[in-house]
Amino acid sequence: MMRLLALWRRFLFACVAGWLLAAAVPGTALAASCAPATTQGTAPADFRTYCWLDFSTYVDTTARTTAGQTFSFGLPDGTNVSMNLRVTTFSGTNANTALIPTAVPSWTGSAFGNVAFNGIPNKPILYTGTDGSTVTFTIRNITVTPPTGGSANYSIIVGDGESTNAGETLSFTTNGGNWSQVAQIANGGTTYPTVSGLNSKTVSETGVAGTVGSYVFRTDTNPTQVTATMKASGLQGVIVGLRYASISAVSQITNQRYNAADQFVYSLGTTTGTKLATGTTTGTATSGFAAATVPTVAASYPFVVSQAMAPGSVGTLANYTTTLTCTNSNSGSATTMPTNLAISSSSGSYTFNSLAYGDAVLCTFTNTPIFNTITGTVYSDANHNGAQDGAEAGPGVTGFYAKVAQVSGGACTNPALNAVAVDATTGAYTLPNLPQGTYCVILDNNSTLTDITPTLPTGWLGMQNASGLLQVNVAAGSPAPPPQVFGVYNGSKLTGTVFADTGVGSGNANNGTKDGTEPGLASVTVTLANGATTVATTSTAGDGSFTLWVPSTITAALTLTPTVLTNYQNSGGNVGTTGGSYARPKLTYTPVAGSSYTGVAFGMVPPESFAPNGAQTAQPGTVVFYAHTFQAGSGGQATFTVTNAPSPAGTVWSTVLYQDANCSGALESTEIVVTSAITMTAGQQVCLVLKQFVPSGIAYGALNTATITANFVYTGSSPALTSVLTVTDTTTGGEPSALSLKKMVSNVTRGGSGSTSVSASPGEVLQYTLTAQNLSAYPVSTLVINDATPAFTTFVSTVCPGAFPSGITGCTIATQPAAGNAGSLQWTFTGTLNPGLSLVVTYNVKLTE
Template structure:
């Protein structure tokens, strides 16, 4: 029975609220629709509980009837209602019933004030209850937070006389029996022909007593500080009595107004109060053509401790977006003395109020203004220094009949017809297009003012710098947009790439075309010369790209375009691009014409091949010494090795043989072949070599020979043919039992690989070379000098002498070295003597170039 009544209560309550709000919501309290006379100004903050589903038979039981009400902010209030009366044979079975307001046409509550409360908010005496006191005990009042709420900071219980306490001795009393609740306060007096006698205001029991027959007024009382229970006693002497119960925390409402006019007649605004989780508590919308006076979205009671959101959006069917309007929010509080912080002229359509205080009565207004649009402005300027920026002193081009057209843009595509056009001043280059609404647009630089011509066109003899295509894609906001400029250069441009034509990454080496993984060369200057006069010089960027600017004065002049070749590098080939000129190693000859942008003027270079180190040894007549050499190829080709010996004095018997050190061990293995023919190599490949020097028997002390090893590289694919030669000198001297032997190893510091005669390394790695000079003879060596140079594809980092030297060596100094980051020769000079059997160790570090 209880379950069926509870379900019936829910159904009736839902139907009542649906009829009231037009929205299917299960709120179980509601404010009055109309204030009337005697209700306070904040009458809508009083949320009167709907007792639809009240069962008097259940309430009369000792356990009473338990109610749970879901309030507008989704918090809940639960309570137990237990009803009793003094024993009397005249009592009917039913003591109270749930009743609508007004209970009758003479009742002040519902007729004169608090008019239009929906549902059944009055617990009303049943007919036949006379000369009896009916007691209503409301206990276990508990307020629970909505989802996401942490607790209720403060609430009040509101009670009122729902009928008329008129005939003496009719009476109605309310007793606040909560442990810590405050006394009753008088919140409203509703006048009629008279009012009952009132006693106990400011105490825990307030009583009103009838004076005479007729229509009497009514009172509304409040108990604060979170009451958990109270008692009502209704005494009648032939008439009827009733009570109304409500709850109050704080209240808020929000609406929208339009300032000025709508951007589009279809535009309407939806406004709402929402929970932090996004659930809508109350909502409303603007309608029609009016600008103000729209019904607010009202929340009659909202828990004082919970954060919630005020939100506005465009209503369905609107043309504009909320971003097309300047939206501000201002809230005011009708409750004097509140410290709640509220927004004033807050710019935005969403705002979170952290919490309200008990008693706050807040009204908020979203103001939506259609902004007055600023014009789109800019300058078409002569960019003399071609830096794509309008600098101080730069002004218009002086060209007449230039126009900037405005067209809408959709997904980056300009409309085929412009909507407006601005004339460019031939004096200062400025233009202006007034009143541009927010949206996506194209600005097109053109030589006519015909709206259907949206093809960009630069003036004759000029090329673009800033927004070089002649089109600007941009988004105009609600307010002013930054200047939209076009930069023009009076002359021509010429672009290309300087690259390492070494065939890396499956490219074709030495063909003058950048392909495969061939990298651009950074920081190489490219120059344009008219005879001996420099026209322009520009550096390449990190990818080898450059751009030359040829002024109008040199239009049509024959120019020589050429990169500055780093020391030892060779030009392999190149291209004149679309200049109409020619490439002849190492330069391009062309005659650029002003107003043209030339591309594809490219230059291929290769680094020098490297053969190291120079060696020097002292030996005995009729013996042999060995020199370890390393050849590093910088590109693809065939290298032919040859040796020329120069003896001093010129005596026969000095012989030299060159071996390929396959294991790079520094010693000749039985399987190591003599090199007698050209060897094919590719970029980065190293060949380990050993040159065997044999001395003639009987040669005198001090005799010597210099063996010049030559590595002649012929570059494949080069047209015309291209070759380069690297050399190294090994000096052998006949001494008095002293022999100097040099041994060189390398370690990849980055990968901790080595030491070895050679290692595999990657760009960016650092290599540590160690040279050991050993006196293998029987006599000391004096004035020892050790020479080397940085290998190919590397740049110098540092060089060092040892921290300690063998006895006899009094000093070591690095007397020749490149600057850091460069390439070149290295020399260590030893002072003192290198005794027989002793060794001196020197070292240097290089980095592999990227």
């Protein structure tokens, strides 16, 4: 059977050889190359370093001439190999074929191509073309020319291209280094030809019976001639190659890419920039990519392994930490291998200055994305000041989550990339593995990535960074951005305003709602209480605003009360968003933790003023006049009524009240009698003149006290709000020597002359001037002047007159209040006040709130 197969192969190869002969140029082979096996099988691990020459262009008739056949091989690394092959001995006739170039495997029972070194391309086997023949051929004039920069450093390898069975021999002779065995290939058992001559210039195999394995031998130190002799009982074959160094490169990614679009191109090339082989990572895989491989016969030729980003990548090499590790299957090699060598992003490469033949190097670029981390804290802002103080730590409860989302066009993009739970005790959180870019950090009450709306757990309010959203710029690598901090408060918040509800600037007076340009009132104490227990208290700011905080432990109904400013009164209030109720002066509501109540308002109105009181002495049958000023604190309607209290009772005294339109203090013919309510706005004054008729025939000392009552109804207040003020004018019937007493006021703080009334603000100083005049034809003795500090004022100072009119010899201040208090004043004079002369006394007071 073996014989029949051999004859069939002989016939087939003869046909192929005839075709090759017809295609070839006599004496010269077409350019070819060498190639390694694609599959190891039972071959050694460094099988890729065996480059088997392709003799597809062999022409038997040419090789059997004296000149032989010249071959030229262009190898993958750019090395050129030339040689001449001459068949020197052939036991057949000229009509027979000595050698035929044959593909691997040459026979179904051979080791090469069946169990080892599988997939060698083209026709690397020189196969006997005549059954039972003996063929000797010499490969001579071997010249290896490496690329520029390399030096020739090679070895020749030979092997049994078929099988050396019983009755067959195979021998090889070299002019290079002694033969060494580099591979022993099992062929399904442990049977091998007998080998002799190892470590000498000639090595031989003697066949044995059975299915035999095969050998590969190597001769080093750049041999220039190798002779092979095949003695076949059937057919025999020789496979010839060069032992070289192979180098491969591949990239891999640690865990994940910096950006999903990133891919790497890994290459092998020359120091001049020529790329000899490349590969590219693909898809979403992080490893397992096909290596880029270059075999090199000129082992001393420098090689550059490099890596670059593939087109379409978003990241750059700078976004990765890259290390290079190379392994060598040639365990005895002295070639230095980099291990976890850091590769700079600027070069992305490493250069091997030379390789040793037999080196089988695999270089792997390991790319670890340079991510950054956002860290932060969520703390319980116990003192609700918007800053983390002292021992303020985590919220103390679970349910807080920090999420991170990319930013596009200034907005957070959905979904979030990650969500982590906030540590309940420390409040710390960490968002890892972030490429360079801008991100939203979102404080939320869940870990759902599709929810990027900041939301706090029930019962909590945002304090520092209250929106629960921060945008952070993350750079590649170190340093990380500063911690992103959120303050939260477990409870509720109430904000409001205390204001002058006067309707200023198109506002609506007395309605409990701040509108128009109604000003806020500063330094008003606002107290939140549960019964008699104060929960929170504060004072209003300069604009009247206030904020109160209620801890979540308070769940009962609370009352909110402003402390009324001196002489002010509450006009109304607004419950805002509390859902509570207002009953002057308090607001009542029930707090719910996590709520932020707004719009609460308390209106207050300043007091009205009505002054001065008057007193005169008049003769019977005469008329006296009293000037008064009423000033409204807010908008409303003033109604004025006059009542008389004569003494002795039963005496008829008549009075008429006029509106002093020009506030001159004197009654003019055009001024009308007050008969109806007068509508007023805040700060508006109404001047009045009371005309008092002194009855004829009254006794000396008879008097009438006329009381003018101002009833002021505040417009728009609910429930209704009123104030009542009075002034009194006392008229005494006297003899012709009787005195008249007039009172004027001026604003010392602002300056200006005296009048029956002036405008003043709290804190300003007013001066009152009392003038006593003797209207009779007789001197008046034992003169005493009495007065009292007006309402809403406190005493400042007074002195006796610096100069006296003729007849007055002295002055004593018999009564005066202490500074800052209110009370009566009395000046007592000695001597007599002559007819027509006047006495003037003054005192200063300060207007209170």
